[in-house]
Amino acid sequence: MNFSFLHAADLHVDSPLRGLDAYPGAPVDSLRGATRQALVRLVDLAIGRRVDFVLLAGDIYDGNWADFRTGLFFREQMLRLRRADILVFVVKGNHDAESQITQKLPEVEGVHVFSAAGSETVELAGLGVAVHGRSFPQRAVPEDLVPTYPAPVAGRFNIGMLHTSLTGREGHDPYAPTTVETLVDKGYDYFALGHVHAREVVREANPRIVFPGNLQGRHARETGPKGCELVKVEGGRIAATEFVALDVVRWSRLRIDASGLDGVDALARRFVALAGEQVADARDRLHALRVRVDGESPLHGLEAREPGTIAAALQAACQDFDEAELWIEQVRLALRSPIDRAASAARPDAIGEVLRLVDAIAEDDEQLRAWFAAQVGDGPKLPAALADADPSLLDVDAIRALLADAEATVLARLSGAAQDGSDG
Ligand SMILES: [Mn+2]
Known part of the structure; x- marks a missing residue:
């Protein structure tokens, strides 16, 4: 029983x-082809490490294929595994439930797709393995499927495959909910879970229970x-x-503390x-x-005078960078200007007035929120992909x-106006 x-x-x-x-x-x-290339890497790994079988615990597809090429591509990769004698x-x-995918392709012998009608067991007698599983018949499965899974087969290494949200995971719909206790009581050796896109070893051993996470992050919120x-x-x-990491595009967040950085070269x-x-x-x-850039830096003033300066400086740095291919998906700024607030706020001119106004607005969190809500009002409902940009969720x-950005912009204009004052 070595495998x-x-x-x-x-x-x-x-x-x-x-x-x-x-x-x-x-x-x-690169971005469009990433999910396919990650699958190619998975197959390469299976063949390279000479594994005996591969478990795919749901959501192979996002939904119905845009065209048959999606299904044909997956099938071709399965054939690569089969030619290497890998089951x-x-x-x-939920995404690729029986009801969700209407297209069909000829089956590949040795690729076992578990039934959606009830749970099944496949035994690999030569390896001493029993694999138990059940597919989703439709997108929403509100009930716990584990009680329908067969008892473990004595003398075998028992694996349960299940797409589930367990007791609930942030950002994931509650499908086929179950508990760790229910899984433990089942008496299997390994639970191959799917659904949650962040990797999580739910239980180390007896049984080992794992969400491997998705094979390839799909957007900036699926990081690492x-x-x-x-x-x-x-x-x-x-x-x-x-x-084993297989992603071909890795989404990450990078925070730059710009404190003490005096210009674009240092940044x-x-x-x-x-x-x-x-x-x-x-x-x-x-x-x-x-990328998030924060801290107290003269870069704040530079950006206020010439919006886009920081993003362009970071793109320029990507041009210089030759260790790997980089793409800056977004730059978020949370900079402050290095000014002596107390002294500046005491000034009798417009600059002092702006600072006093900002200090008054930002005095406490509740007041700041109320002021902000009044400014942005009830904006249009944004699509999910732009949820990050919804001002009501900030x-x-x-x-x-x-507010600090707005202040810097106004201060930059005011000091610019003071300098240009001689032109009238
Ligand atoms: Mn999924």
Whole structure:
């Protein structure tokens, strides 16, 4: 009973990357092809490590295929596994539930897709393995499916495959809810879960319960390494487990503390240093970065005088960076100007008046929120993809940052006006 397997989930092959048009200069081809290339890497890994089988725990597809090429691509990768004598087990999840995918392709022998009508067990007698699973018949599965799973097969390494939200996971709809206790009581050795896109080892052992996370992050909110689990079993027991990153585009957040940085050259240098740390263990892929620049720096004034300066400086730094391919998905600014507030607020001129007004607005959080709500009003309801930009969801820190930006812009104009005053 020595064998090894891969466990992946939530491949979302050809998941549409909505809103890419909003990013001029985005590496569109790399981003669009990422879910496919990550699957190719999964298959390469399975073949390279000579595993015995691969488990895919739901959401292989995002929904109905835009056209048959999506299904044909997946099928081709399954054939690569089969030619290497690797078996595949699939349960369907909420996104690719029986009712969600209407297209059909000829089956691949050796790729077992579990039924949606009831739970099933497939035994691999040669390896001493029993794989139990059940697919989603439709998108919403409100009931716990685990009680319908068969009892463990004695003398086998028992694996349960399940697409589930467990007791609920932030940002994920509650499907096929169940508890860790229910899973433990089942008496299996390993639960190959799917649905939750952030990797989570729910339980280390007896049984080991894992959400591998998705194979490839799909947008800026799915950050960090994405990949699959490699599990080695010796003598019927788990001997080793390893997470293997397979993502071809890695989404990350990068915070730059600009305190003490006096200009764009210093900013670019700091960015290059931080980006170097970020990509150190994964140079062979595209890194999509959401950058936040904060701290007290004269850069605030530069940006206020010439909006876009900081984003352009960071893009320039990407041009200089040759350790990996970088793309800056978004730059968020939360800078402050290094001014002596007390002294400036005491000034009898417009600058002093602006600072006193801002201080009054920002005196306490509640007042700041009320003021902000009054300013933005009830704006239009934004689509989910833009939820990050919904002003009604901003926290107090973000509102303070916006206010500081507005202040810097006004101060830059005022001091510019003072300097240009001689022109009338
Ligand atoms: Mn999913």
